[in-house]
Amino acid sequence: MTRHVCTTCGTQYADAPQPPESCRVCTDDRQHVGRDGQRWTTHDELAARLHHRIERDGDFVGVGLVEPFAIPQRALLVPAGAGPEAGNILWDCISVVNADAVARIEQLGGIALIAISHPHFYSAMVEWSDAFGGVPILVHAADRDWIPRRSPNIVTWAGDRHQLSDSATLIHCPGHFPGSSVLHCDAPNGRRALLAGDSLHVAADRRHVSVMHSVPNYIPVAAPVIDDIRRRLADLDFDDVYGFTWGLNIVGGARVAVDESFDRYLAAIGS
Numbered sequence: 001m002t003r004h005v006c007t008t009c010g011t012q013y014a015d016a017p018q019p020p021e022s023c024r025v026c027t028d029d030r031q032h033v034g035r036d037g038q039r040w041t042t043h044d045e046l047a048a049r050l051h052h053r054i055e056r057d058g059d060f061v062g063v064g065l066v067e068p069f070a071i072p073q074r075a076l077l078v079p080a081g082a083g084p085e086a087g088n089i090l091w092d093c094i095s096v097v098n099a100d101a102v103a104r105i106e107q108l109g110g111i112a113l114i115a116i117s118h119p120h121f122y123s124a125m126v127e128w129s130d131a132f133g134g135v136p137i138l139v140h141a142a143d144r145d146w147i148p149r150r151s152p153n154i155v156t157w158a159g160d161r162h163q164l165s166d167s168a169t170l171i172h173c174p175g176h177f178p179g180s181s182v183l184h185c186d187a188p189n190g191r192r193a194l195l196a197g198d199s200l201h202v203a204a205d206r207r208h209v210s211v212m213h214s215v216p217n218y219i220p221v222a223a224p225v226i227d228d229i230r231r232r233l234a235d236l237d238f239d240d241v242y243g244f245t246w247g248l249n250i251v252g253g254a255r256v257a258v259d260e261s262f263d264r265y266l267a268a269i270g271s
């Protein structure tokens with residue numbers, strides 16, 4: 001049995017002798033099939049070939065890949081509690097884990113649980129959980145049908161908020177996906193951060209966010225979605241917003257930047 005991985009989106013599918021006929025993530029209107037058609041690789045091939053980039057991105061440690069592969073997201077290690085013994089929350093995920101990555105992350109306190117913003121970053125979440133002893137993987141129940149590889153380690157959460165620790169809370173922000181979520185948490189230096197995946201998509205100017213049904217296919221969401229997300233985030237203070245990849249972050253003044261972004265978006269669509 002082989003765990004096949006889509007080379008365009010990096011999603012890992014369940015053990016099977018043959019890859020799926022198509023990738024559900026890539027054939028969805030939020031994504032796209034690669035220009036050379038559907039291509040597959042395997043987790044074993046990626047684990048042998050790719051190297052992990054594990055270094056600071058702002059106030060957190062990011063976990064990504066040195067070589068380009070699929071969607072270039074980087075995950076973040078978020079301290080789960082006051083002391084190093086509490087370990088880390090892995091926020092979002094990437095497509096490959098190997099012994100070298102496990103050893104380097106264990107030196108940083110390991111992983112106590114995994115929380116994922118939305119199905120584009122489910123990637124190899126079960127592989128990562130298994131590599132760290134079967135830690136729980138939290139995904140929002142509204143995206144339950146998108147889980148490509150089932151595991152008893154996956155825990156769905158429902159409702160508007162889910163507290164992971166004294167300093168980290170998941171917030172449901174439906175829009176990009178029905179279950180899209182963000183993580184509101186303390187950064188190690190005491191700043192407050194909103195880890196957005198692409199539930200809120202940090203703009204190239206790193207002073208604004210947007211909310212898109214599809215980023216690569218340029219499909220916006222409607223005004224009521226923006227109003228709803230604004231309401232869901234209204235009581236939260238945060239200094240910084242961390243986007244889905246390296247350096248795509250709003251550093252300082254992020255609370256005001258997000259509010260101004262919502263105003264700008266609504267004006268642009270004539271609402």
Ligand SMILES: [Zn+2]
Nearest residue numbers: 006009023026
């Ligand atoms: Zn795909």
Ligand SMILES: [Zn+2]
Nearest residue numbers: 118120176198
């Ligand atoms: Zn996405």
